Amino acid sequence: MSTLTPEMESLKARLKATWMAGDYGYFARYLEPGALAFLERLSIAPGTRLLDVGCGAGQIAIPAARAGVRVTGVDIALNSVEQARTRAQAEGLDVRFDEGDAEMLAFEDGAFDLVVSLIGAMFAPRPERVAAELVRVCRPAGRIVMANWTAEGFVGQMFKTIGKHVPPPPLMPSPLLWGNEATVRERLRDGVAQLQLSKRLYPFDYPFAPSEVVEFYRTYYGPTNRAFATLDAAGQTALRSDLEHLWAQNNRATDGTTRYDAEYLEVVAIRATAD
Incomplete structure (x- = not known):
């Protein structure tokens, strides 16, 4: 494992x-409907070994565990990990949540049947390492599934x-490149037998x-x-104005609430089997 530069x-x-x-x-409470729709499409069988990379506060890990999936979640934000642990304990669920880095996953090769990242691993600064790690910890013929925001979406x-x-x-490529189909095909070129990419909307x-x-x-x-x-006070005012304009311009609700759909790229990869 290479040593990080001071800048990195x-x-x-x-x-x-x-x-x-x-x-x-x-x-994330307002993100749960979209997370559950994403999880439902995965059709995970009970007993499946699932790794949730960038698990947040357990938006998909906890409902998956309720359904009998053997879940491990990792996230760089320790406070989110602690929130996920608290939620799992309150429900009596057997879920493992650890502080962890998508670029350096602390698991053996092929340790999981399914490796998932719902709007998580895309934010790590070294995408080539992320891709290699997601593939490495997935068993041969297992699935790697990501949901990544697109540059064109909201x-x-x-x-x-x-x-x-x-x-x-400046050291970090745009996370939104994980929402670009050509870039994803290049990043997941090695160790992947099949790759399916679909544009979807997150409510x-x-x-x-x-x-x-x-x-x-x-x-x-x-x-x-x-x-x-x-930002200073003037900068905050300018940023707030631009964001309010963006939200208002894209709002589909007409009753004083806010509603929109955000485009993301759903990535489904099958790890290649050994020769």
């Missing part, structure tokens, strides 16, 4: 702090809007107006929270 070590520390900011467990546009005010780190439904949604993200969603924190 610093970047990874900043990314960890970003995802520990806010309160992802609370933020969340992609939100990140671009934030990036105009707070430039992304977002908030019982409050777009201006309140922006404040909700600023308070609870780590990347937005940290972006605002780096």
Whole structure:
């Protein structure tokens, strides 16, 4: 395993702090319908060994465990891991949640039947390592499934809007490249026998107006929270204005609430079997 450069070590520390900011467990409550729809399409049989990479507060790990799946979840944000553990313990579920890095998964080769990342591993700074690790810990003929925001979709546009005010780190390729079909085919070229890519829509439904949604993200969603924190008062006002405009422009609700669908790329790969 190669040693991290000081620059990469610093970047990874900043990314960890970003995802520990806010309160992802609370933020993710509004993401549960889309997470459950994603999970349902996986049709996971009871007893399957599942690794959830970037598990957050257990949005898919916990319902999968309820259905008898043998679940392990990892995330770089320790506070999210602790929230997931608390939820699992409250329900009496046997789920393992660990602090972990998608680029350096602490599991043996072929340890899992199914490796999943719902809007998680796409944010790691070294995508080639992520791809290799997802494949490595999946057993031969097992599945690797990802959901990744596209650059063209609403969340992609939100990140671009934030990036105009707070430039992304130069060492890190855009996470939205994980939503590009050609890029994914290149990254998952080795060790994969089959690859299926599908564009899907993730539902977002908030019982409050777009201006309140922006404040909700600023308070609870780590990347937005940290972006605002780096700006002075004028910068925060400008960012808030641009985000409110984006949300209002894309809002499909007409009753004072906020509703939209965000495009993502669903990636389903089958690990190649040994020769």
